[in-house]
Amino acid sequence: MDRRDFLYLVSCGVLGLAVTARAGAARRHWAWINARRDADPADLRRRFAELRAAGIARVLVGGGSAAAYALAREAGLEVHAWMWTLCRGDLMDVLPDCYAVSREGKSTRDHPPYVPYYRFLCPSRPEVAAHLEQQVTELAANDDLAGVHLDYVRYPDVILPRGLWDKYGLVQDRELPEFDFCYCDTCRAAFAAETGSDVAALADPTASAAWRQFRWERVTTLVNRLAAAVHDGDKQITAAVFPTPTLARRLVRQDWPRWNLDAVLPMVYHGFYEQDVAWIESAVREGVVALAGARPLHAGLYLPHLPTDADLAQAVAGALRAGAESVALFGGVRDLTGFEAG
Ligand SMILES: [Zn+2]
Numbered sequence: 001m002d003r004r005d006f007l008y009l010v011s012c013g014v015l016g017l018a019v020t021a022r023a024g025a026a027r028r029h030w031a032w033i034n035a036r037r038d039a040d041p042a043d044l045r046r047r048f049a050e051l052r053a054a055g056i057a058r059v060l061v062g063g064g065s066a067a068a069y070a071l072a073r074e075a076g077l078e079v080h081a082w083m084w085t086l087c088r089g090d091l092m093d094v095l096p097d098c099y100a101v102s103r104e105g106k107s108t109r110d111h112p113p114y115v116p117y118y119r120f121l122c123p124s125r126p127e128v129a130a131h132l133e134q135q136v137t138e139l140a141a142n143d144d145l146a147g148v149h150l151d152y153v154r155y156p157d158v159i160l161p162r163g164l165w166d167k168y169g170l171v172q173d174r175e176l177p178e179f180d181f182c183y184c185d186t187c188r189a190a191f192a193a194e195t196g197s198d199v200a201a202l203a204d205p206t207a208s209a210a211w212r213q214f215r216w217e218r219v220t221t222l223v224n225r226l227a228a229a230v231h232d233g234d235k236q237i238t239a240a241v242f243p244t245p246t247l248a249r250r251l252v253r254q255d256w257p258r259w260n261l262d263a264v265l266p267m268v269y270h271g272f273y274e275q276d277v278a279w280i281e282s283a284v285r286e287g288v289v290a291l292a293g294a295r296p297l298h299a300g301l302y303l304p305h306l307p308t309d310a311d312l313a314q315a316v317a318g319a320l321r322a323g324a325e326s327v328a329l330f331g332g333v334r335d336l337t338g339f340e341a342g
Contacts, residue, residue: 027320028057030265030298030328032082032240035061035068044068048075060149060240060265060328069144080147080238081139085132085226087152089119098125100155101184103177103205113156113179114168120156122182123218124190132222133229140233147236147262153223154242154252155181155215161251161272175206187218216255227260236262240300243268244286257290264291265298265328268319271305281318288323299324303331 031051035044051059052075059072060082072079092099092109099109100122112118121128139148158180159172172179183200191199191214199205223239230237241256242248243266249255256264266287270279284299291297299319306312316327 027326028078029055029326030058030060031056032060032062032300032328032330035063035065035072037063037065037067039063039065039068041067041071044071045075048072048077052076056329058146060238062151066142066144069142073144078146079144080149080236081142081145082149082151082240083135083139085150085153086121086123086128086155086222087118088121089117091121091131092119095121095125095127095131098122098128100182101187103180103183105183106178107184108156108181114160118156120152120181122184122187123155123222124182124184124187129222129225132226136226136237137229137233140230140235145235147238148226148230149265150223150226150237150239153239154219154248154254157251158253159251161247161269163272163274180206182215182218187214190214212249212253215253216249219253220255220258223259223261238263238265240265240267242266243273243300244283245290246286247273257287257292257294261295263296263298263325265300267300267302267330269300269302269305269330270315271302277306277311277314278318280315281322284319284322284324296325297323298326298328300328300330303329305331 033047033051048059048071056077058078058080060080061068061072062082064081064083069079069081096109098121099107100120101107102111102113108119123129136148139145156179158175160168160170165172188199191197191211194214195210199208199211202208202211205211227237238261239256239259241254241264242252245255245257248266264287266283268280268283270277270283273279280299280301284297287297301312301315301319303312306315319327
């Protein structure tokens with residue numbers, strides 16, 4: 001969060017209002033924050049202190065820096081390691097043959113869709129699950145961390161949020177083959193073993209409910225395996241997910257109400273869906289209803305699309321009214337480049 005946003009939050013006191021909205025129940029709000037490994041410790045200390053002063057109790061710290069986790073904890077914040085899960089351009093040398101393959105037969109390793117960093121691993125590959133399990137196990141052993149936070153735990157967007165179509169010059173009124181994943185040999189063999197049919201032989205794979213369901217299950221199985229590993233380390237596991245169960249399943253194949261998480265943080269970023277602020281309340285309500293009390297929901301809010309005091313206040317109030325336990329703020333943080341399609 002940059003200085004302008006911080007002063008803005010403090011000046012309008014919106015988070016404080018939210019705290020008092022439900023008598024006696026202190027809301028423990030979250031913020032996503034990127035901390036580069038080479039970040040200046042004094043700068044990080046100042047940023048964490050500002051967040052705490054702005055009413056943030058929990059931070060999702062990106063960048064993988066153990067030093068940053070420690071500084072956040074020293075600032076009195078509850079710290080969660082924010083990790084990119086399946087969107088992993090950093091593993092091209094480690095797991096070169098494990099990248100998701102499109103319906104056109106192209107690997108995201110060599111042909112990332114939309115943007116150069118969109119290199120997604122295939123959730124079906126045992127090597128991928130093993131690698132990620134080891135990563136979260138190591139994080140769960142870090143005493144400065146309260147939990148592990150999964151981001152990009154999904155397929156590439158088979159359909160982009162409506163507000164991004166113009167940016168990429170696309171009309172995605174159906175599932176186009178270059179954005180439809182994963183048709184790798186492992187996935188095809190597993191689907192054939194389950195259903196007896198080769199997905200590549202289907203006249204229209206996008207019309208197959210079994211194929212859709214199969215891919216929801218691949219992500220759910222992976223998440224639940226990672227959840228078991230994190231829970232073995234007595235830590236929490238959470239995830240940033242698409243805004244509603246319906247949109248999450250349709251756009252990126254996340255069936256998140258079925259994930260064994262300790263909490264779910266839907267990114268209810270209304271602007272990317274060409275919705276107004278009032279939509280946040282209905283979107284949150286859909287998620288809360290789908291979860292049916294199994295675990296709390298914290299509403300992710302995108303600050304750049306909430307430019308005024310009234311906007312932010314309306315967003316927070318709507319989310320809480322719909323049953324969110326707290327809000328999680330994103331945007332205005334540094335290193336925003338590349339997150340627009342995330
Ligand atoms: Zn695959």
